[in-house]
Amino acid sequence: MATPGKATKFAIVGGGLAGLAAAMKLAEAGHAVDLFSVVPVKRSHSVCAQGGINGAVNTKGEGDSPFKHFDDTVYGGDFLANQPPVKAMCEMAPSIIYLFDRMGVPFSRTSEGLLDFRRFGGTLHHRTAFAGASTGQQLLYALDEQVRRYEASGKVRKFEHWEMMSLILDDAQVCRGIVAMDKSYQQGARYANGEFIQVHPTSIPGEDKLRLMSESARGEGGRVWVPKAKNDKRAPSSIPESERWYFLEEKYPAYGNLVPRDIATREIFQVCLDGFGVYGENQVYLDVSHIDAATLDRKLGAILEIYEMFVGDDPRHVPMRIFPGVHYSMGGLWVDFDQRTNIPGLLAAGECDYSIHGANRLGANSLVSCVYGGFVAAPAAIEYAKNVERNGADGSRVYDAELKRQTELNEHLKKQSGKENQYVIHEEMGKWMTDNVTVVRYNDRLKSTDEKLLELMDRFSRISINDSNMWATHALPHARQLWNMLQLARVITLGALNRDESRGAHYKPDFPNRDDERFMKTTIAEFSEEGPIFSWEQVDVSLIEPRKRDYSKGKQAAKTAGAAGGAAENSPTKDGAAQVPASGWDQKPRDLSGATVWDQNKEQVRDVNHGEAETRREQGKSITDAGGKSDEV
Amino acid sequence: MSTHTNGNAKTNRMPPTHVEIRVRRRERRDAAPYWEEFRIPYRPNLNIISALMEIRKNPVTKDGRATTPPVWDMNCLEQVCGICTMVINGKVRQSCSALVDQLEQPITLEPMSKFPNVRDLVVDRSEMFEHLKRVKAWIEIDGTHDLGAGPRMTQDEVAERYTYSRCMTCGCCLEACPQYGDGNYIGPQAIAQVRLMNMHPSGKMTRDERLEGIMGDDGITACGNAQNCVRVCPMSIPLTKAIYEENRETLVHGLFGWLKR
Ligand SMILES: Cc1cc2nc3c(=O)[nH]c(=O)nc-3n(C[C@H](O)[C@H](O)[C@H](O)COP(=O)(O)OP(=O)(O)OC[C@H]3O[C@@H](n4cnc5c(N)ncnc54)[C@H](O)[C@@H]3O)c2cc1C
Ligand code: SF4
Ligand code: SF4
């Protein structure tokens, strides 16, 4: 299905915030987009995000600026992120929020009818725009609506319930997708900083899933505490103020309950380890019951309801009981500053790339990084398509070969028979990883975890799929995902083993300090049949000089590493006094349109992907035949 | 604004030792449906999804016959993506937020009946997204380039729009609506989205196009005002209010629309 005109056709895998952001940009620039997603895009995981989206709009007169956002982000990430893309993201952030505002997101308002902002972890400013406590849902829907508009006009075609099984290399495509990412890794894409896993300090323990209690609960004044007496049996309401231990506020007077997540998580862990957990169990109180119910409903309604729904207590009156839970991967596909992976034509953006958050992500920085990534990837993909050499007849050979390889893989799995159950292997992997490769890491336990993973991989060869009916089955895709997860689990475990220091979310008691000399480096893993091959890349710290992270005090001033404009940027904010924008710091948000790139290109772009749609459809069909779920398209 | 778990009846019995679950299954679209019964060990705080996961780990029916693992959809697991909707003990709701402790046993699980049944508990709800296209449920922005902040709004206006914008396209309202089915009525979900867009200062500018999307025979006038929709909506969306408001708008548009041409 060749597209009329000179437009190029792009394939996007994934319809979360990042994928939809890229799709919207590409379609707006006049190109055709095929959008592939396992779930209908409106049901993507971005829908879960609650708290908000960061951007230094400074509506509260606190002297906030994109530079401070930038500094908070690299400081919070413990100086592991390459700085130029972080700077670019923070500059773009205010205009991203405004764009969502124009697209109709019901952001909460101030009395003047302006956007309201709340506080989040790792900053002293009100920088987080929010739509009640379901910001991710609202942002995703806004993009979904805009993409539907292009779908109605024929620019975008959606292939929902389609799962990307592999990349067809040698082909221009924008890519996105968490599952896709581990697959890409096995096809030669470099994977960066896998060992950095965010454990969210406040989650609600649950059978099927640890549900999150958003940081916005603390942003709106929620307080974390435990009874001062160990094993205190009293109900929380009958424990007087003086017998409560607000340990975060005590240890971190400047940031209090809003220290970055890695720190809050370790403190909560330690408090429970020392026997102060509520009722002697692994749980602490997160208390919002002192805030009046109307404010709670307006600002936090959606998340308090989730707690009530799954736990049964009403957090408006009873303190919530929470414990840290695995949440986010800072690591991901290695990309350059234009979101390009090392595989030509494959771009990545969103939670599946590694670029912004360094060793620890700040709350509410993910939504903005996903949209930013999508917005940068789109023009970069156009640029790539413009320059790529069409591989002509050779093309179909590449497709056929990959299709054959995938079909064989599926056939092999289907034929496999043995006593092992894939869901059991999955559970064991999860348990080992959670026990040994999350908050606190010891080298001997990392080593035994890797041995366990090798054992699970061996057992994987003896699973049987159990579902003879291949129509709309979940069993085969799950098996393939599990295999990818096992590969990635090794990348994470071995990456952690190699890194003998403590930085951000990666904490080794035997190596308690950050070691910039040896480890201010990006870990890069490359796939090989024998196991991951590691190398290390210097971090670009050309803009802000690395300094020690210390949240017990207000943040020390940033020293710009470059020559320009040091002094003004460094001056600390004086209690809400408006800050003079730093000289040499470009306050103007980066233009979102990328129009220059597109206008130039439109005339010249050749239909480099002619015939691609058919081939992809072929591939998709084979997915259906092989058992992937597919609605007829 | 609030979400609620509909139909969770608190029961204060002794915890059972097992959970019995009957699943209405179907191999493929045109195949005949059949029931299968499962029995899993009881654990406190099970939701329907964890129960199904337990069955999947060991797909054997109550009477010991090996079978294929039942297929269902899930994603967010916190009642916000809408994908896991099914009919549980006769009530349409999300399976992730349906707690076993609050359900009568044996628990029956059926796919939604108003949408094509793909397999087992999975249905194809693409028609809901098609309806969103038809009513142009989006704001016609001039472009994604930086044009500064959007229009100012009061918190009250925002709060009202927020209630509508929480719709997760789950289809509960359509399943419960006596008028919906066989393409004869666009349904409350799409009408609520018209309301959402028409309330927005920029959305108002293209209001008429949306109204035309709900004005045909299968449009808003097909509503019989049975109010079932609003009772089952897990996001507590004021659907009947949306229908009332949009009905008024379409009437005015029908009466005076021609004057504007
Ligand atoms: C409970 C929770 C709360 C959060 N709160 C916040 C917050 O307040 N602020 C914040 O900034 N961040 C928050 N986050 C993080 C943030 O939501 C995510 O990082 C972000 O939404 C990820 O967006 P994405 O586009 O990268 O991926 P997703 O939204 O996960 O989308 C992935 C897409 O890829 C598709 N896909 C995946 N694999 C394949 C494949 N193989 N083939 C085809 N398609 C595929 C999926 O169908 C989906 O469409 C939160 C996260 C959670 C879980
Ligand atoms: S009020 Fe209208 S839309 Fe709602 S259930 Fe009744 S007929 Fe259906
Ligand atoms: S209006 Fe309510 S019931 Fe209907 S689709 Fe939306 S969320 Fe579901």
Ligand code: FES
């Ligand atoms: S899994 Fe998303 S609503 Fe149940």
